[in-house]
Amino acid sequence: MVATTPRIFVSHLSGVAVFDPNGDQVGRVRDLVAMLRVGGRPPRVLGLVVEVVSRRRIFLPMTRVTGVESGQVITTGVVNMRRFEQRPTERLVLGEFLDRRVRLVESDEEVTVLDVAIQQLPARRDWEIDKYFVRKGRGGALRRKGETLTVEWSAVSGFSLEEHGQGAENLVATFERLRPTDVANALHHLSSKRRVEVAAALDDDRLADVLEELPEDDQVEIIGKLAEERAADVLEAMDPDDAADLLSELPEEDKERLLALMRPDDAADVRRLLSYEERTAGGLMTTEPIVLRPDATVADALARVRQADLSPALAAQVYVCRSPDETPTGKYLGTVHFQRLLRDPPFTLVSSLVDSDLVPLSPDTPLPTVTSYLAAYNMVSAPVVDESGSLLGAVTVDDVLDHLLPDDWRETDLHGEEGIGHGGR
Structure with a gap:
């Protein structure tokens, strides 16, 4: 420490x-x-x-x-x-x-x-x-006799789990060391009953991260076995685009019931995404990019980029918009790339650094065009703007790859002899 x-x-x-x-x-x-x-x-x-x-x-x-x-x-x-x-x-x-x-x-x-x-x-x-x-000495907290001392957590036995055992508690504790992708891979290869037991034992944020990495069939199975209020909590913790993808696989009645249980702001984002065709910029985008007002500084931008829960793709740039600064925003002014933020003094206004040359995507842009856009301009994320000029969200390269790879790509063993090696935290 x-x-x-x-x-x-x-x-x-x-x-x-x-x-x-x-x-x-x-x-x-x-x-x-x-x-x-x-x-x-x-x-x-x-x-x-x-x-x-x-x-x-x-x-x-x-x-x-x-x-x-x-x-x-x-x-x-x-x-x-x-x-x-x-x-x-x-x-x-x-x-x-x-x-x-x-x-x-x-x-x-x-x-x-x-x-x-x-x-x-x-x-x-x-x-x-x-x-x-x-x-x-013997006796509880009310007994005043006996030496008191402060010790390291490792100096006391009885507050850790044994490595052996097949309880969900042990598997959850073991999975904590792994990345969400690796946990998803392990869950996928468990029996259906065991998969649901272990998934239910994960905390909401962890389960949300893991669900985003699971094949659709496993997602639907797990969310369907959770209590409805718990399922709504997990959906709120997921990225809105991933939550929308999962809900789109459910029967209409189940989807509406879960949306009604979610917090209104979270449900509104997901409903907006569900209104777009799946293989379009609107259907692929996340509604939570980094948005800053024109009077924000480079220091403000870097503070937002440093947030630990942001994906690398979303942290690669910030979007400058007039108020309101939550999607859908006021008028979209342009993008500031992370590299540019590193080259300018902290007090510089982001409005003076915007790249306004790149034409943003419209929400109905089809997947092949989105892919070509990212490749042509060497981008890992692209803004999605509506007809009025408001920023709706951003399409990231990882979401595009999800739709370009074979349907069963998540079921591939990433840790085989020819696969990708284990990555540490």
Whole structure:
């Protein structure tokens, strides 16, 4: 861990207020959700259990937490108000870790866990359990006798999974080390029953990433076996274009029911994509490119490009548009490529750097023309603009490749003797 990364003891988070980006209080922290992992790796913190005004307890993913400081938690984006339901692979830190009797690895001495410290990984939004505050001797937290000490997570046994075993919990923990593509490949080769069990045990964001890499039949099977509210959560976590592709494979009645359960803003993006023909720029595009106003600076643009959850194709350029800056935007002014951002001072306005020579694609541009456009101009992403000049989205090269490769390309073993080697995180 990097020394400058703040460490937070979970007892200090209990009852802390949670605020949205506008400064309005959402609720208060009641617990943290963690997942045990194999291979001696520290438990990963998945999110917070937040009690809202109605006393309903909801789940807030750590990927939505932008700040934990000064006795408050700041979240970004819309909070999902569906009731929290603990899954078999999840552990409640306050409810299940504290007062737990465990052993020190070095001495085999029994100790009681009084508190747990969590820390954010450098340059990522992932959080892990970092240290344990324990008391030696027998008795729970209310017993005051016995030496107390803070130890590394690796100094305590009982907070990791054994490598053997066939439970979904073990497979999920093992899959955490893999890229979504590799997890999808492994899931595809499991039995139907096992595939659904393991997929259901993944958290929403992870399952969304994996579904985007699975063949359509597997996607439909898995989403159809999830509870409808859970399925809607996963669809919200998917890229809008991938969610639209999946929903287009479902019966109309099922599609409409899931869209009705999704957050209105997410459902609106997906409905818009479903209105276009599949093999057109409108049907291929994502509705979430990087959009900046003309008065944004190079520094603003680079901050957006650095966001960890952006694909390389979407991070390769920003699109400059007049307000509103969410698709469909105001008037599209042009594109600024990442290389150009690196060549100019941070205070430079992006409006002075736009490449306005390239004619954007219209939403009804057919796939062959989209492919030729990207190839001719050496682009990894292209803007899609409607008749009024508003930016609707962007077509990325990976989405084009999905439609150019054979239908069964996802079923190819990428790790055979002649395939692509394993890639680390």
